[in-house]
Amino acid sequence: MTGAATPPDQDPRMRGLPASALPHMHAAARAIRDGAPARAEQLLTAVLAGTPDHPEALRLFGILRNRQQRFAEAARFLEQTLQQRPDDTAALSDMASALYGLERKSEAFEHWREACRLRPDFALGWFNLGRNLQQEGITGEAVDALREAVRLAPDMLPAHVLLGDALVHLGRFDEADASYRAALKLHPANGDAWRGLSNMKTRPLSEDDAARLQEALEHPAARPPDRIAMRHALGKLHEDRGRHAEAFDAIARANRESQSLAAWNRDAFHRLVEAVAAQDARLAGDGDTERGREAIFIVGMPRAGSTLVEQMLAAHPQVEGASELPDLGVVLAAETARRKKPFPAWLGEADADDWARLGHDYLQRTARWRSERPRHTDKMPENWLYTGLLRAMLPGAIVIDARRDALETGWSCFKQQFYRLPHFSNDLHDLAAYLRDYERSMDAWRAREPERVVLQCYEDLLADPDTQIRALLDACGLPFDDACLHFHKVRRSVRTASAAQVRQPLQRDTARAERYGSALDPLRHALADPDNR
Template identity: 45%
Template sequence: MPPTSLSPAARQWLSEAGRALSEGRADLAEQPLRRVLAEAPGFANALFLYGIACQMRGDSITAAEYLRKAAKQRPDDPSTLTTLGGALYDSGATDEAFVYLRRATELAPKQASTWYNLGKALKLHWQLDEAADALQRALNLDERHIAARNTLADIFTIRGNIPDAVAQYRKSLALQPDQAQAWQGLANLKTEPLTLADAGQIHHILQNQQLSNDDRISLGFSLYKALEDQRDYAGAFQALLEANALKRQLVQWDAVAGHGHVDAIANVFRDPSPVPLDPVLGHEVIFIASLPRSGSTLVEHILASHPLVEGANEISDLSQVLDEESKRRGKEFPHWVPDASAEDWARLGKDYLARTARWRTKRPYFTDKGLLNWQWVGAIRAMLPGAKIINCHRDPVETCFACYRQLFSEGIHFSYDLEDLASYYNDYQCLSDYWQERYPDQMLDLAYETLVQEPEAQIRRLLAFCQLPFDVACLSPHQTQREVHSTASAAQVRQPIRGDTARSPRYQDFLKPLIQRLNR
C-alpha cells in the first residue's frame, strides 16, 4: 500500500523539489525526488513531480512511466491525467494520450488548463476543428489564458484566416504587453506590418534584464521585423544579429560534420543502385527537395490547388523509414546503402507508401516537402523509382538571409550563423547539382525567381513534369483554401504570386561575409 506520510527529511526534500520545478530547474529537483522515492517508492506526489522533472528535461518516456504510477493512485485527479497525457503525446503514444487528456476535461470541465492542454495536443495532431473548439472553451473560462489564445491564433494562421490571427495576437498583447510568443506570432505572419509604436514597445521590453533567453530571442526577431517595417535597416540587422547570436549559443551545430555527411551521401550513390523490381512504385508521390525559405511552400500550394493533389506539408515518414532501417542494420544512413538490395529498397518504398496512405484517401497524388529531402534524393530514386522530384531553389543570398531572419520552431540549427548558413548552402548546392546531373529526367530543376516572374509558363511546366493535366486553379493558388502547416509561409501563400519579394539588397553591406563564403 502506498505510504500516506513522509519523514520530516523527505518532506523537506519534496519541498525543495517543488521550488526547483517552479523555477524551471528540473536538474535541481531530481536528486531530492530520488531521495523521497528511495524512502517511499509509491508516494504519489513524488512520482508526479519526478514525472514532471523528466518531462521538463525532454525524457517523455520516463516521464510517462512515473506519471502512470501517480495516475493509478490519483485516477480522478485532472492535473495528473493532463500531465500524463502530455507526456504520452510527446513519447508518441498519441491514442493513449488523448484518452487521458479528454478524461481530464470530463473531470474538470470548468478548468481552462485542461481544455488548453487537450487543444494544444489536437493542434499538434492536426485535428484543427476539435483543437479550435477546445481552445475556445479554455478562453471562455479564462480570457487571460495567453497560451490558449496564441495557439488559437496559430490555427487561424494555418487556415489562412489572417485577420482573426492578428486579432488574437493583439488581444494577447493587450492583456500582457510583454508576451514574447504573441509578438513572435504577429511578426512571423510577415504580411502584417508592425508600427513604430510596436518597435518602441518591443525595445522597451528588451531592457528587462530578467527576460529568459527564449523570450529575448523571440523579441529580438520581432524587433527586426518592426524596424524593417520602419525602413530602419541598420537597426533591424543589429536586432537580428543579436537575436541570432544568442540563439546560436543555445543550439548544437557542427558544420564540418554536416559537410562530411553530405560527402558520404554523394560517395555511396556514385555506384548505380540495383535495378528496381517495380519501376513505377511511388508514382503517387511528388517530392519537393529544397532548403527552407526557398519557395517550397509556394510550389506545394500550387500543386495542392490541383484537384488530384493533396499537400501533405513537411511530413516525417521518409525520415522514420530511413531511421528505422539504420537501427535494424546497426549502421547510420548512408553507410548501409551499398549493402541494400533491390528487395530492400522495394520493402522500404512500400513501407513509406503504407505510412503515407492517409494522404491518398481523397486525392490520388500527394506532396512531401520534408526539409531533408534534398539529401535523400538517391534513396528516393532507389525506394520509389516512380516518384517525381522537384528541385526547388532560390538565389543563394536570398535563401540564406531568409533563413537567418526566421526563428524556426525546432531544428534548422545551421540558420543562426552566417558562416554556418553559407557552408550549409554550399553543401546543398553541390549535392543538388550532383542529383540533377545524375537524374536529369526524374528531377525537375525549378528556380523560384523564374517561377514568380513567369508563373503561367513555369506552372504549366511543373504540371507537365508531374504528368498532371493542366488546371486553371493552379494559376491562382492564393485562392485555394487549405491548411498550410508551415506558419512561416502560411500568410504569404495567401497572396497573389509576386516577383518583388527579395530582401537581401537592402542589407548588402551587412551580408558581405555571407556573400564571400557562398560557392567558395
C-alpha cells in the first residue's frame, strides 16, 4: 500500500499509516461494528500487507477475533499491539476481553483495572470493568465501576441499565429505580430499563408508568426486544392492579413476539432428555462419595422457589450462595468439544477417571465461592438435566429439586421474560411439555438416590418453614442455624428475578394462576395430558 504519510492532525492511533490506508481502517471498523467479518478481515489484511505490524490495525484484528469468539487469535494480535503500546488503554481493555474469553479471568481483570488506572477518564474502560465484575458476581465493586462510567459519560445508556441491575442484586432498590429511570430519560423505549423496573416485584409500577409504557410501545426507535420487555412490564403492571384480562393479553403478545424470533422445539428437547436418561445407566463412577461434597445444586423450573431455597441456605455460616453458575454446563461443553462427539452421545464412553477429572474441573472453576465458607450453592435451574451424570462426576454433591405447583410454575414462567431464545416459556404447550420432562426425570433420579436428590416443595416451605428448613439443612448435612429462619436479613448479591422478593419475610399469598380463569385452560389441559410433547 502506497501513499503519503498520515497527516499530523489525524488520529494519533493511525500514525505511521499512509494516507491511502485510512479509508480502509475506517471501513474495517464499520464492518466490525456492523457484523461483516469477511469484509473487515479483507480490509485489515490489505492494510497490514502494506504496513506490517501496525499496532492499530493489529488491535482492530484483535477486536474482530473477539467478536468471532476466536479468543486465542485475538490475544495474539493484541499482544503485538501492547508490545508497541504498553499503555494503550483501549488495547488493554480489548486484551482483557480476549483473556476473559480464554477463562484467564484474573489476568483479564488485571488488564481492565490497569486500563482504568492509566486513564481514569476512560468511561468505556470503567463500563467494561463493571460489566464483567457484575457477570462474575463481584457486585459491590461492579457498582463502583459503573457509577464512574455513568459519571464520566452520563449519556451511556447501557451503563445506567447495568448499574440498576447491580443495585437490585444488592437490594438497593431506591438507587436502582433512579438508575433505570435515568436510562429512560435517555431512551423512553429502552426495554431493558422497563424490564429492570418491573422485575423489582415488590415495587409496583404506577399508572403514570402505564401511560408512558403505552407511548413507548409506539416509539419509532423501539426494537422487537424492547417491545417484548415492555409488554411483559405492562402485563405485570396490569396484574398488580387486578386487571387480569389486560395482563394476560400483554404477556401473551410478548411471548408470541418472542416465539416469532425463535421457536422452541419441544420434540427435539424431549429426545435430548430421553438420550441423557438412556446414557445414565452406562456411567462409570469411582465411588468417591467425598468428591463434590462442597457443592449443593439447586435445580428445577424457573420461578419455582429456587432463589428462596438458596437464600435460606446462604444464611448458614457454612454456605456461600453463588446464584446461577454456568460452570457445570461449561465443563460439559468443553468435554463435548474435546471429544468431537455431540452431547450426550459420549457420556457412556467416559470412564471413572474422566468423570473424576471433570468433577475436579468444576470444583476448580468454582473454588472462589468457597474462599470464606466451605460449601457453596449452584442455583442454575436447568442443571436438572445433568442430575444423573452428577452421580459419576460429583458423587458427594447434594441436588435439591425445588418444586412448586405445576400450574403456578407454568404461569409464573409464562409471564417472566427470559432473554435466551428460543425458550420453552413462550408457548403454553411447550412450557407444559418441558415441565413434564423435568418432573419425570427428577422423579426417576430421586427414586434411584433419595438421599442425594432431595425434593423441596415450595408450598410446604410456606406452610411450615421451621420444620422444612430444619429438614433441608439435615438433608444437606448441615447443623441447624437459627439465621436460616431469618433468611430475608441476609446481605448478599442475589442475581435473579427474585432479588426483591427474597429480601422480605415469607409471603404465603403467592398463588396467582386461578385469577386468570379460562385463559389458562390451554396450560391446564397440556399439563394433564401425559402425551403432550
